[in-house]
Amino acid sequence: MENVAISQWPFHKVLVANRGEIALRVIRACRDLGLQSVAVYSDADRNALHVRMADEAYHIGPAVAAQSYLNIPKLIEVARQSGAQAVHPGYGFLAENADFVDACQAAGLIFIGPSSTAQRSMGEKTAARRTAQAAGVPIVPGAMTDMVDDQEIQAKAEELGYPVLLKAAAGGGGKGIRLVREPRDLLTSFRTARSEAQTAFGDGRVYIEKAITPARHIEVQFIADSHGHVVHLGERECSIQRRHQKLIEESPSPIMDEALRKRMTEATINLVRSIEYVNAGTAEFLVGPDRNFYFLEVNARIQVEHPVTEWCTGVDLVQEQLRVAAGLPLSFSQDDIRLRGAAIECRISAEDPENRFLPATGTVWGLQEPSGPGVRVDSSLYPGLQVPLFYDPLLAKLIVWGHNREQAITRLRRALDEYTIVGVRTTLPFARWLMDQPRFISADFSTDFIAEEWEGRQKIADLRLLSPESSEEGQNGSTPPAEELSLEQLAALVGSLMAQEHQVQEQARRRPAAQDGASANRWLDVARRDGLRRI
Template identity: 80%
Template sequence: MEKVITADWPFQKVLVANRGEIALRVIRACRDLGLQSVAVYSDADRDALHVRMADEAYHIGPAIAAKSYLHIPTLIDVARRSGAQAVHPGYGFLAENANFVEACQEAGLIFVGPSAQAQRSMGEKTAARRTAQAAGVPIVPGAMIDNADDEEIKASAQRLGYPVLLKAAAGGGGKGIRLVHDERDLLSSLRTARSEAQNAFGDGRVYVEKAITPARHIEVQFIADQYGHVVHLGERECSIQRRHQKLIEESPSPVVDEALRARITESAVNLVSSIEYVNAGTAEFLLGPDHNFYFLEVNARIQVEHPVTEWCTGIDLVQEQLRVAAGLPLSFSQEDIRLRGAAIECRISAEDPDNRFLPATGTVVALQEPSGPGVRVDSSLYPGLQVPLFYDPLLAKLIVWGQDRTQAIARLKRALDEYQLVGVRTTLPFARWLMEQPRFHSADFSTDFIAEEWDGHQKVADVRSVAPEADEQQDNGASPAPAELSPEQLAALVAGLLANDHRQHEQARRHPQNQTQGEENRWRDVARRDGLRRL
């Protein structure tokens, strides 16, 4: 990439409207380009690493996202007070909210992402399906309405035939999605999907489509500038997922050959070109067992799994996002893209894989993150960090690269063995288990892999450890999965986790000489000495 002279850019300071590892990723990209960064934080994130790393940081409200990270007027006010001229939304929260894009434009801010029009045509899933259909891209059969009532959705599901998927019209990241096998479960699943979508995106609209099974989840990374250049950066395999939440991603897909790659990337580029999309995004597809592919949606933002594409192409996607937002052309053409080697990303989340991936909280007591050849860690962790319960549980991403997939897997196994995190339950044990599975090594998997292998293994373990009465109740379906908890059960879960967090706070208060507390104090002292500001 050629040297960028940021003095000529229309912005010198960027508000990062997010938290966690993606906020850190954007802050680092800004620093590489000579741009200043402004962090925001809620009550729960006062001591978060992104707050310490940014040039400035501003408090935006209580822990609940609706009153902090999702509160548009507060974010716009922080941009005004800090003197930021641009806003990078990261992923999640308001990243695909057209109203936020318009609010930024009205305030004279440059939004680092697609326009509000593109957000509405691509970020809203049913609108994207209509656009894809018009562009000649194959789509999954399903309804084209996203504000249907219960009876309309029921009629659509009957017409499509079960199983069907209920999907949030706005947002992404696996939120607001439910697989329904039988009409008897439709209305309860619909209520859950709408509630989850409303909580995650502030938009409870849901639509229905036919479930393609078994299927693989393949996505194409693309980026476009305002001069009409659209470039794809190959595909990613994202089939290792649980309840539509991706756990492992890799590039390239081990089952996509050159012919299929040409067809699926051409479809993605044609779709993006048809709507004059500008900035980064991802076109997602389902790949059926017959190797026919179907358009799912466009994520009109940077993706969690973008590092595997960066490894294989040598392109810094976040820097390129900032370049495009500054009005510069892409620094490369399609002919410059050469996929090299293989990369795999493992998400490290505060979830307990031995207990149905229920969310976890606590304090990071000790931490050793891996390093070495072909290893990258995008992380928001440090010893002493209090992991909150209020947000997405993603804590870090472990990304490895190898000359081929075999070497990448070997490096991931080695890195997972080096990865040590004490104090919070995470998905590390699941990742280590996955590395031992022959089906993963042979790439013989679909989006059902976790349900078939891990969940089945855990169910056997659960049966062995419970009383006969509990076993019978579970087999009768009376014990719901965590994503289907009733409001009362969810309240009890949250209360228990918060009580545990309170106990840990009390322990730290009673033992102030604790090593972790001392390390945190030293870190704060360094931050003050280096002039980092918390405003």
């Protein structure tokens, strides 16, 4: 490990271009290293914890992300105004935006993440598939569908064999994906996928690939420095997911053995070296019933689920990101990495799991977060927090560690029982339910687990509501599944939620603290006492 005084680093102040728990995570890593941190906040986040925790905080615009957290010129201006020399993007927002990397470099800022070249080679899915194939990494059979007619699309699907997946070429984060099980659904699904891709990513290209089913979703964490060192930190199991959105992650994977781990990690290292990648990233794979694995994508950033890897390896990944960005070598080698015990993470989101995970909003009036041996909470919550609808619904992450998976599940069950959030519907009830499911406890699951178990349970409940014994209200007032809502129903739902959000924001705007910076509660009093500058 190379010890270089912070005063000799090329940066001593870091702009954190994000919000919520990941912004807090980066701020804490900076503080541990003796670096200063600069937070940014929108109208909706004026009293957020990351604003209070940072050494400085700057307002960057309205609640809408496009006018604040995605506003590249404004972020660059804040970095200049604050004197920050480096930018950490966290995850989401601009974390994998190559144009943002270029803008930072043009402004003389150090981007704490991979280069724009590496991001572009991995950001577009078909380009990433070609790169992986060239590096000898197995990929799922598939093909692009642009510039081909309907008959060719149908022929390709038949050649691959159903079920197939349609994926947005420029997609990410589980968005822009549609599963097609029957030939009769292919063309309709294709047109819908193309429209969704154009709307979500400004790029309507779609490719088709063979659906591996049942499959496990397993990813390999890696980090590389500018001195030629590339190290993997084991794998994470991410198969507990709903519509390609992860809900639970754990390390190590319950199905992993040393032979499979060796093959997957070697493939990851080869891929990383082939694109001259520097900083932290994750290679994601599907593992089929035959234990063959297939490349999905590289996430060129820190992941939501990085704490489970940190706990099993003892490595602070965010601090390593900062070291690598400063031009230092990694503080460890591959031989130093030893996986220890088992860790599991629950994502706690402002969603209603009993109502098809629809987004929720409101004010957190009561909060008790768990603690004790083997428990970690990465959270942006506090009593009085007004949960906005403008951003990802993730509120907190509950992570536990045990000497083995059985102990980790026991600790997680205990921690979930201690966790109380009053005022906003969250995914806590789902997590508590999961901890008692025999298939989860025995690790007998795939990416279809939620559809088979949780959503299957809800369908039975819906059928009961519609049975002759049900009340008239139950027959006529039940809510159709979210995927079956009409456009009018969806518009009404969004309108209702936005009206609630507007009311919450209007109340916040009228508070004295929102106009003159006066303390609204003891948290702000403490922040002001400790010298927080609100710009």
